[in-house]
Amino acid sequence: MLRPAPLSRRSHITPTGLGLVLLALLPLAFLVVFFALPVGGMLLRGLRPEGTWDLSAVPEVLGRARTLRVVIFTVSMAGAGTVLSLLLGVPLAHVLYRLAFPGRGLVRAVVVMPFVLPTVVVGVMFRSLLAPSGLLGWLGLDGHWVVILAAFVFFNLAVVVRTVGGMWEGLDRRAEESAAALGARPWQVWRTVTLPALAPALISAGTLVFLFCSTAFGVVLTLGGLRYGTVETEIYLLTTQFLDLQGAAVLSLLQLGAVVMMLAVAARTRTRREQALQRGGARSAPRPVRRSDLPVLLVAGAVVALVLLPVSSLVVRSLQAGGGWSLRHYTALADPDASQALRVSVTTAMENSLRTAVDATVIAMVLGVSVAVLVSRRPRRAGARRLVALLDGAFMLPLGISAVTVGFGFLITLDRPPLDLRTSPVLVPIAQAMVALPLVVRTLAPVLRSVDPRLRQAAAALGANPLRAAWTVEAPVLVRPLLAATGFAFAVSLGEFGATAFLARPDRPTVPVVIYELISRPGADNLGMALAAATLLSLVTVTVMGLVERLRVHAVGAF
Amino acid sequence: MDRSIRAHTALSATVLLALAACSTGGGSGEESEQEPATGDGAATSEPAGGTAEAGGEVVLVTHDSFTLPDELIEGFSQQTGYELTVQTVGDAGALVNQLVLTQDSPIGDVAFGVDNTFASRAANEGVFAPYSPELPEGAEQHALAGEGAEVLTPVDFGDVCVNIDDTWFAEEGIDPPATLQDLTDPTYDGLFVTPGASTSSPGLAFLLATIGEFGEDGWQDYWRELMANGTKVTSGWTDAYTVDFTAGGGDGDRPIVLSYASSPPFTIPEDGGEPTTSALLETCFRQVEYAGVLEGAANPEGGQALVDYLLTDEVQAAIPNAMYVFPVAEDVELPEVWSRWAKVAEDPITVDPDEVEANREEWVREWADIATG
Numbered sequence: 001m002l003r004p005a006p007l008s009r010r011s012h013i014t015p016t017g018l019g020l021v022l023l024a025l026l027p028l029a030f031l032v033v034f035f036a037l038p039v040g041g042m043l044l045r046g047l048r049p050e051g052t053w054d055l056s057a058v059p060e061v062l063g064r065a066r067t068l069r070v071v072i073f074t075v076s077m078a079g080a081g082t083v084l085s086l087l088l089g090v091p092l093a094h095v096l097y098r099l100a101f102p103g104r105g106l107v108r109a110v111v112v113m114p115f116v117l118p119t120v121v122v123g124v125m126f127r128s129l130l131a132p133s134g135l136l137g138w139l140g141l142d143g144h145w146v147v148i149l150a151a152f153v154f155f156n157l158a159v160v161v162r163t164v165g166g167m168w169e170g171l172d173r174r175a176e177e178s179a180a181a182l183g184a185r186p187w188q189v190w191r192t193v194t195l196p197a198l199a200p201a202l203i204s205a206g207t208l209v210f211l212f213c214s215t216a217f218g219v220v221l222t223l224g225g226l227r228y229g230t231v232e233t234e235i236y237l238l239t240t241q242f243l244d245l246q247g248a249a250v251l252s253l254l255q256l257g258a259v260v261m262m263l264a265v266a267a268r269t270r271t272r273r274e275q276a277l278q279r280g281g282a283r284s285a286p287r288p289v290r291r292s293d294l295p296v297l298l299v300a301g302a303v304v305a306l307v308l309l310p311v312s313s314l315v316v317r318s319l320q321a322g323g324g325w326s327l328r329h330y331t332a333l334a335d336p337d338a339s340q341a342l343r344v345s346v347t348t349a350m351e352n353s354l355r356t357a358v359d360a361t362v363i364a365m366v367l368g369v370s371v372a373v374l375v376s377r378r379p380r381r382a383g384a385r386r387l388v389a390l391l392d393g394a395f396m397l398p399l400g401i402s403a404v405t406v407g408f409g410f411l412i413t414l415d416r417p418p419l420d421l422r423t424s425p426v427l428v429p430i431a432q433a434m435v436a437l438p439l440v441v442r443t444l445a446p447v448l449r450s451v452d453p454r455l456r457q458a459a460a461a462l463g464a465n466p467l468r469a470a471w472t473v474e475a476p477v478l479v480r481p482l483l484a485a486t487g488f489a490f491a492v493s494l495g496e497f498g499a500t501a502f503l504a505r506p507d508r509p510t511v512p513v514v515i516y517e518l519i520s521r522p523g524a525d526n527l528g529m530a531l532a533a534a535t536l537l538s539l540v541t542v543t544v545m546g547l548v549e550r551l552r553v554h555a556v557g558a559f
Numbered sequence: 560m561d562r563s564i565r566a567h568t569a570l571s572a573t574v575l576l577a578l579a580a581c582s583t584g585g586g587s588g589e590e591s592e593q594e595p596a597t598g599d600g601a602a603t604s605e606p607a608g609g610t611a612e613a614g615g616e617v618v619l620v621t622h623d624s625f626t627l628p629d630e631l632i633e634g635f636s637q638q639t640g641y642e643l644t645v646q647t648v649g650d651a652g653a654l655v656n657q658l659v660l661t662q663d664s665p666i667g668d669v670a671f672g673v674d675n676t677f678a679s680r681a682a683n684e685g686v687f688a689p690y691s692p693e694l695p696e697g698a699e700q701h702a703l704a705g706e707g708a709e710v711l712t713p714v715d716f717g718d719v720c721v722n723i724d725d726t727w728f729a730e731e732g733i734d735p736p737a738t739l740q741d742l743t744d745p746t747y748d749g750l751f752v753t754p755g756a757s758t759s760s761p762g763l764a765f766l767l768a769t770i771g772e773f774g775e776d777g778w779q780d781y782w783r784e785l786m787a788n789g790t791k792v793t794s795g796w797t798d799a800y801t802v803d804f805t806a807g808g809g810d811g812d813r814p815i816v817l818s819y820a821s822s823p824p825f826t827i828p829e830d831g832g833e834p835t836t837s838a839l840l841e842t843c844f845r846q847v848e849y850a851g852v853l854e855g856a857a858n859p860e861g862g863q864a865l866v867d868y869l870l871t872d873e874v875q876a877a878i879p880n881a882m883y884v885f886p887v888a889e890d891v892e893l894p895e896v897w898s899r900w901a902k903v904a905e906d907p908i909t910v911d912p913d914e915v916e917a918n919r920e921e922w923v924r925e926w927a928d929i930a931t932g
Contacts, residue, residue, distance in 0.1 A: 124809075218794075221758055221795075222794045225791070226930075240653040416664065422661075423666060507645065520796065520797055524825075527808040
């Protein structure tokens with residue numbers, strides 16, 4: 001299908017270009033049908049209610065003192081959450097991906113656990129620790145915004161550690177070693193060699209964390225005790241409680257504008273930092289721990305403790321029943337009649353979760369790899385470059401837009417044949433894949449961009465067709481990030497609640513949905529089972545991700 | 560290099576095969592082989608079970624607290640020949656708003672779970688088609704007034720009431736509160752926790768209870784006093800009950816919580832005996848849940864059959880254990896723990912549904928300023 005790329009750079013659409021356009025079609029179709037259409041539908045309902053434009057709400061909503069307050073709170077909390085996650089995540093990524101020590105795999109797994117815990121469970125665990133009667137009650141922080149920030153870090157640490165770590169572990173150590181040999185102090189080596197090399201990954205991770213934080217919803221309400229409102233909580237309130245679609249549309253537009261602006265700044269910063277990186281197979285291997293690593297180890301240890309405290313209190317409580325230690329809540333997970341709140345056993349729900357996650361992961365990876373390849377190309381013409389940048393941003397948008405808007409939008413736009421998908425079970429994995437897609441892209445794109453394009457050109461000059469050139473040059477560096485992204489997509493799908501609860505059929509619930517049902521009913525056993533189910537979900541996720549990462553050993557050996 | 564590509568391709572192929580074996584598609588096939596009569600797959604093109612010749616599928620749209628035992632869901636298709644598919648769409652408020660938004664092409668035939676705080680919105684917007692079946696004994700008192708009665712049928716009700724930890728009050732030697740007014744008494748300073756009206760359905764019910772009790776102009780002062788008396792507001796029922804309440808499974812420090820009249824039976828100790836908590840029956844707001852056939856339903860006859868079915872003795876009798884609320888049919892026997900320990904308010908506080916609809920947004924905003932400002 002594809003021929004060797006001609007060397008002329010004047011031709012308008014080269015076969016490579018055509019291939020890339022074809023590659024873009026599927027992801028774009030997905031984005032249009034499952035994101036642009038629903039969101040557009042909701043915006044139109046709000047701003048064009050009776051078939052005529054009614055923009056009277058725009059100045060009114062924007063002029064409210066509350067709107068300003070909410071916007072400032074959202075942006076500053078998301079910004080602080082991003083900076084803090086990066087500050088704490090980078091030392092941890094260094095320890096987990098650059099140093100060799102026993103138990104490293106286990107710590108990597110622990111760091112990922114929070115990522116899939118349902119918000120409602122995390123809310124209960126955080127509040128149990130911080131309520132006046134809790135272990136950390138003496139801090140007096142229950143309901144304080146600092147706790148919301150801590151939860152942001154708790155959830156998003158995995159994003160930073162994995163995105164940055166994935167880049168870091170492939171870096172050739174020689175550049176750093178040369179700098180050190182030339183007399184640079186460790187700090188100088190870090191600032192002049194390591195940091196620039198990591199910058200694209202850092203910005204990628206920061207972008208993701210910012211989007212996650214700015215659309216966080218359950219955490220803000222639960223941990224803030226309703227005292228704090230974000231743009232996201234306002235949209236939820238206006239849409240689901242007041243049916244004020246005008247107000248919701250204005251806030252959604254505001255959200256959209258802010259996200260687009262943030263993405264533009266991130267893209268600009270990232271592009272300036274991108275560079276071709278030397279990658280060394282054996283020379284990138286982690287080194288043993290040295291005495292000089294102590295400070296970074298201390299920071300990493302403290303961060304792991306922050307993660308462990310709520311996680312271990314969750315595990316401990318799931319193992320308690322009737323005033324003593326017991327596995328009762330775990331044995332109940334396999335029993336369909338264990339709780340009146342459930343129609344199926346938790347293990348059946350786990351099966352549903354895993355099946356859905358497989359589908360979602362496949363969708364997210366197929367789309368994600370296409371998008372990552374696309375956005376990592378740097379066409380010579382400015383127009384084409386802008387188009388690529390635009391695409392890159394477009395696929396990040398779903399993370400920055402309210403799930404309520406998208407969910408309600410599904411109902412009012414995907415309601416007629418051939419797209420009457422509202423009650424179709426395929427929507428669940430698709431919705432989960434849309435959430436996982438940005439993570440996949442952001443894990444792969446920085447790595448692909450760091451591949452020297454001259455290598456591809458050299459392969460082409462030696463007679464390889466574009467596909468073959470890409471495969472030979474890019475596949476080897478991509479194996480690790482690809483596996484990491486797969487694991488991540490799987491985890492996103494397993495933990496996804498917002499869209500799933502909205503779309504899943506009650507006879508086939510996933511584990512987060514079941515946990516929510518259990519924890520919303522009275523009874524110590526329901527609570528115990530919910531906590532046990534959350535622990536199980538976390539362990540299954542960590543195990544699957546561990547297995548996926550193990551695949552790399554054989555895969556890397558092949559190259 | 561060629562060898563490595565082949566090795567990699569082989570690996571990918573293996574992984575792909577493994578994936579194909581365990582996707583959603585694979586699951587749906589297996590499941591329908593195992594339990595052909597659950598109604599699973601009715602939304603897809605799979606052939607319906609053997610009893611379906613009477614009329615195909617009925618889709619029930621409901622909120623996420625809806626559950627019924629599988630036997631009853633199968634029972635519906637056995638009795639009527641329709642296959643029942645259940646579609647859940649968020650909480651009670653989200654349910655009504657989705658019904659309003661999708662009324663041009665409804666997502667189902669019947670909606671269940673519209674409660675009396677949202678009923679007016681649904682009825683006024685013309686979401687429902689007229690259908691008023693004969694009600695079982697005792698259900699009439701829960702019916703809506705006016706036009707609402709022609710489209711919505713009461714199915715169950717629950718009282719949202721202040722609950723107290725009797726053990727705590729006995730140990731501390733303090734007389735427990737009994738009324739809403741008592742909660743502002745300094746004796747109970749810092750002891751009450753409630754979910755918020757803006758984010759929680761029982762929270763909204765409690766706000767309405769205070770509006771019904773103290774009047775449209777009096778509730779604001781009551782709430783100011785309540786907040787001044789150290790009341791804690793949480794986002795949802797879950798964390799009020801399981802984190803802050805002293806008897807909700809966690810080790811909270813507040814012995815007074817907003818919950819349901821049906822909550823106390825869940826605090827019966829494992830070795831039996833009495834519940835350690837009780838509901839204050841003078842503080843209750845009654846939530847009634849309704850079902851109705853949707854305007855523009857694809858299968859209106861099937862929808863009517865489902866509304867009838869929800870009122871049968873067998874469904875009514877299963878409601879308490881499945882959904883933690885009371886059936887509207889009086890002569891249905893309650894589960895034993897319920898008839899002993901779950902009391903119903905004799906004279907619950909009420910607010911006219913039309914009033915609620917007209918003022919909800921303003922009230923909730925005003926409430927938010929006072930309670931979460």
